[in-house]
Amino acid sequence: MDLLRKACVIWLKDLRLEWRTLDSISGMFFFSLLVLVIFNFTFDFTVVDFKDLGPGVLWVTFTFAGILALSHSFVIEKEGDCMQGLLLSPVDPGAIYLGKMLSNLTLILGVEIILVPLTSVLFNYPIWGKLPALAAVLGVSTLGFAGVGTLLGAMTARTRRGEVLLPLLLFSICIPIIIAAVQTTKVVMQGRPLGDAREWFIIGAAFDAIFVTAAYLTFEYVIEE
């Protein structure tokens, strides 16, 4: 219980920081909007059905936007030696991980919540009736992505060329969750029953459980001085 309370304190700290500047979320939003615009030029959606390519378009956009949040998350802790402060505070490394993971998850989900209706408008695809199912799909997949991403973000923030390393590591490790995300989103967008995506939900949930636990357990080795 104490662990969760401490994680929440860190989570709220990050959200407050973000609320004051809106640095991360504004950058993510404009960047992903631009990605969507570029996709619109690369695929002719008057010929291809958006239901077929849309899930891929959405997830490429989300992962690109997610990278921005994840790399920013630990770079801000470098300023003024904030990481040192966090490590000196009487908080378990696991709590720091959970707090950071929650704040990354919130940011990425936030951008997704803005982008999904926007995509629906831009690509002329009615999405309203599918929102509850889509919310479940986005939640499961984003959790795994943010879970691994927070661990790797903390790691790459302390290397040279971290901005190159983070996408390399994150995308190669996240291959299963990205496949699962695209497949479940496709099932939802094509209007099929969620049961069709059962095995993908299992993959997604297994990925979430395994990697959030592994990241929680190994996080201390990554942030240790």
Next chain:
Amino acid sequence: MNGIKRALPVVLPMILFALVVKGLYGAFFEAPTEIQMGDVQRIFYFHAPAGIVAFLAFGVTGVASFLYLWRKSLIFDVVAYASAEVGLIFCTIVLVTGPLWARPVWGTWWTWEARLTTTLALWLIYASYILVRRYTDNRDQQARFAAVLGIVGALDVPIVYRSITWWRGLHPVVLKASGGGGLDPEMRSVFLFCIIVYLTLYACLMAVRIPIGCAEDEIAGLREILARRRRA
């Protein structure tokens, strides 16, 4: 113990040389020519053993990474790194020989079939593992980051395989990977021998690479002492 350490990098390559000669002879002359594929099937004796050894090498990296975090002894880190490097070489051999065989047999260089895609994903994971080590300056940090990645990478392999099998499973299977079940007994014996050759090659490379890793650490330690003395 020291004697064995010194003898290993000399004796192992000699054994390896003999094994390679015998293995090449087996693959090119002893093994019967496959009826449908012809001589191109012989690439199988290089491709499949390399794949088995690559998986083994990445497994060793995973175990050594875990041991490093547990015991905090740099030797485990050196072993993990050496095995990842050697594994990446074998994985590259798999990815190069595969398409060479696939082109005449399947009629295409590459297909996004489960095993191929998993191997490529593995290659990417361990290539970034090596990059992380290159871009980290602090030795302890390097070892810790690499160990975490070694564990995460090893955990990822079964999920990657499962997800890609399911992903492909939703589509009609155009091409099937060759199974090892229906091997001719003579082919089988050559194949098994080739696995032994590759395992020896792996052991050989490790026997050379691990002392280099230890020497690097030793030199770095000596440099630090020198720098400290100069400052004093």
